[in-house]
Amino acid sequence: MSDRMIKNKKGQVSLGATAFPPNGLSLKAGDILLKLWVSLGIPVAAFSIFIWLWSAGAASVQTSLGTLPGPQAVFAQAGTLWQEHWEEKGKEKEFYFKQREQNAQKLAQDPAYQVKARKYTGKPTYLDQIITSLITVFTGFVIASLVAIPIGILCGLNRIIMIAFNPFIQIFKPVSPLAWLPLVTMIVSAVYTTQNGGIEKCFIISAITVSLCSLWPTLINTAQGVSSIDKDIINVSRVLNLGWFTHVFKIVLPSSLPLIFTGLRISLGVGWMVLIASEMLAQNPGLGKFVWDEFQNGSSNSLARIMVAVLTIGVLGFILDRLMVLLQKTVNFQK
C-alpha cells in the first residue's frame, strides 16, 4: 500500500514537468534527419566514391588475364554465376525426371528389374559452394565451441588448470591454418578410413582446421569470464550452498555468458577467415576451392569471378558477425 502512495506522488510531479518543453517536436525531426544522414548517407557516399575509383583505376591495370575487371564486369559475372546455378538445377531436375521415367519403363517390361537410382554428378554451382562453405564453417565453429567452452570454464574455475593450459594456449593460438592443414590431413587420412561413409574427407579436414584456429578466442574469453565473476555473486552461491553442478550451470555459466559470446563472435570471424585458406588446400568444394579453381583456370572471366567471391566472402562474414551480435544482445543481462 505504501508503495502506491509514493508512486502517485511521483506521478504528479513528473506530469507537471512534461508540460514544460514546448517545441521538442521540431527539434526531434531535425535530429532524426541528421542521424539518418550520418548512419546512411555517409556510408552510401563513401561506397559510391569507392565504386567510381575502382572503375576508373581498374582499366589501367594489365594482368596476364587481361585488364583488371571493373564493377560492371564483376556485376555481370555475378549474374552469370546466378544463371549458371539455375541452369544446373534445371539439368539436375531433368536428369532425375529421365531416370524415373527410364526406371518405370524398364519395370513395366521386366517386373523383376532392380531399380537403379544414380546420383546426379554435376559440377557444384556457386550457390552450392557458398552453402558448403557455410556448413563447413558452422561445423568447425560448433566443434571449436564444444571444446573451448568446457575447457575455458575449467580454466576459469581452477587456477592450476589455467596454469597448465596457458602454455598450450599461448603457443598454438598464433599458428596459421596453412600450418595445421598438412598435419590435419595426415591424421584424418590415417584415422578416417571408411571412405564410402557419407562425409567427405576434405570437409572434415577443413572443418577441423577451422576449429583449431578459431577455438582460442572462445577459450580465452570463457576463462576470463569465469574467473572474473563478481565476488558478491560467488558469495551468494556459497551462502545458498549450491552444489558444484548447480554452481557451474546456474551461477558461473550465466554470469560469464556475455564474455563467452564475445569470444564466440571473434571465433566465428576467425573461422570464416581461415576457412577460405583451408578449403583451397583441402579442396573442400566451397568458396575457397572456387577461388582456387578460377585462379588455376585463368580464363578471361576468372578475375571478375574471384572478385565476386571476395565480395561474397566479405558480405557473408559481415552477416555472420551481425547474427552473433544479435545473439550476444539476447544474453546480455547488464544494462
Add this chain to the structure above:
Amino acid sequence: MAFLELNNVSKSYVSGPGGKRLPVLENINLKVEEGEFIAIVGFSGSGKTTLISLIAGLLNPDEGEILLRGQPVLSPGPDRGVVFQNYSLLPWLSVYGNVRLAVGKAFPSWLPRQKDRQTHKFIDLVKLTPAVAKYPRELSGGMRQRVAVARALAMNPQMLLLDEPLSALDALTRATLQDEIEKIWEKERKTVILITNDVDEGILLADRIIPLNPGPSATLGPEFPITLPRPRNRQQLNHDARYKMIRNQIIEYLMDVRGDVAGFRVPEDLVLPDLEPRYVSSDSLKG
C-alpha cells in the same frame, strides 16, 4: 553452551601487493542464545559486514573461534540465511528466479508446486508481486533490497544474518518490513543478528543492542538489553519513558566513542510525540 559463540575473534585484511595489514576486528566476544534477536549498531566502516561474513562462514577469523552449537564455523551452511548489504541478486534471474533458486536449494524434496507457492508467498510478503517477473536491473534499490530479504526469509534458515536489510527503504516500507520481520521472528523464534544503522529499529526489534566501536581494531561495546514488552508498537514506544531512556543511553554511548557522527543516523530528538514524523503505523496504511 550458547547457540552461537564468538571467542576472541580477530580479523584483519591484507591488501595490495605490499601486504599491508588492516586490522578490522579485534578480540570480539559474543554469545547468542537460540531464538534471540540481536541488533548490532556501529559506524560506517567499523567492520559490521566483516563480522556478519565471519558468522556466515564466508570469511574465517585470523584468531579465535566461532562456534555454532559447539561446532566451529568454517564455511557457509544451510542453517544460516544472509541478507547482503549490497543485495547481491543474480542479474540474469528475475525476482521470481532469484527467490526460487534459494527455495529450490533449501527444500530439495518439495514438489515444484510447493516450491512455487513458497516463492510467491515470500515475494508477496515483501510486496513485490507486481514486479515478480522483473529483472534486478529494472528494480529500484529498495526493491532489490526487498528481494534479498524475501530470498533469505523464504529459505527458512535457523539463523538469519541481516546486514542493514532495510537501509535503502523509505520510512513507510521500512516500517512494514520491520513488522514482518518481527512477526516472523515471533512465530518461528529464529535466531537473528541484525546489523542496522538505525537505533530505533534496533530498539523496536531486538532483545539486545550491541554497539560495535569504531575501527580499526574494532571491539564490541557494552550490550544494552531491551526489556520493553512485546509486541512493541512504534507509536506507543514514542511515548514510553523507558524507550526514550534506552535510546538516549545508546546514542550517548555512540557519540562518546566517536565525537562526530558522520554516516550515522541519529534520530532528531525533537518534539516527537505530537508530530510522529518518522513513523506511521503500518496498520493505519493497510486500510
